[in-house]
Amino acid sequence: MAMSLIWTVMVGVAILCGLATGNGPAVAKGALDGAAAGVELCISMMGPLCLWMGVMEVMERSGIAQGLSRLLRPAIRLLYPDFAGDRAVMDAVSANLSANLLGLGNAATPLGLEAARLMAERTPGVASDALCMLVVCNTASFQLIPTTVASLRAAAGSADPFDILPAVWLASLISITVGVTAAKLSSRCWR
């Protein structure tokens, strides 16, 4: 629903603004160019994306994700003190975090949802501090190798698609730190 609205607003604004600025013909041409660009973009991204999904599949099958999940356990306990003793929740949360780090989005979501469901059993209908923290952590991105973006840059002819890695790590770290801090502070004063 949200998308239908956004799309209609985008097209409507483009037409109104095009008429007002005398760019009407360019808007008409833009529609067709854009549709073609969508296909071109997808095809040029396909190769790098497939390569990465292949590497990720090897990571998943060879147990790298599970190893990372064990490594992350102590940090997870600090973030979710209320559930530190709950084995099932801790397993799901740390597996969710490690899948997010490795960019295994398809694996991360079901694990995170399982953790959310288990957390909500204690406080039905109301988001506990732990559940808020889980959601904030999952709305922040902390992928070690942002493959989709790198594929996008490669498709546009970047000299070095991965040179943004340190910048992405820095920005992700700041973003997640602010999110976690905001959640921790709010948990003290928000009823």
Added chain:
Amino acid sequence: MDLVFTMLVPFLMLAVALWGLARRVDLWSALTDGAEKGLKVSLRIMPPLIGLLTAVHMLRASGALELLGDALGPALAAVGIPAETIGLLLVRPVSGSAALGVGAELIETYGPDSLVGRTAAVMLGSTETTFYTVAVYFGAAKVGKTRYAVPAALCADVAGFLAASWAVRLLF
């Protein structure tokens, strides 16, 4: 230092392959099965990308994005965010595919190695589709009272946009 990050990915591929071999994983079929999933993902994102890039190209041709950038640009520039990324800031928390479409258009128009192109890429890489994630998680947990989750998540988004702009200026 640059070479370290450039070669990180090929080395990571080799490391993962060696680890897989040591753990007696059928490496080749894992690799090709994963690539097949990649094909499916590409096909799944193609229809939304066609729709969104159509709208984004229309918006760009109409001059609306420039107008919006002119209106809000000075405020953004004051905190260090390139005015051209305004469209990306607006759609990023709402729709992942729309953000991908707008980001792709920015990277294509300004060049992947330009300040705007890099900032757009870092913004895409360091933020998530906040409202979608919130809806899915609270939906799965059947939770109606979300308390401070949305404001805290949006704080993280704003911090991510600012940090992306600063990091690109600092590192390139």
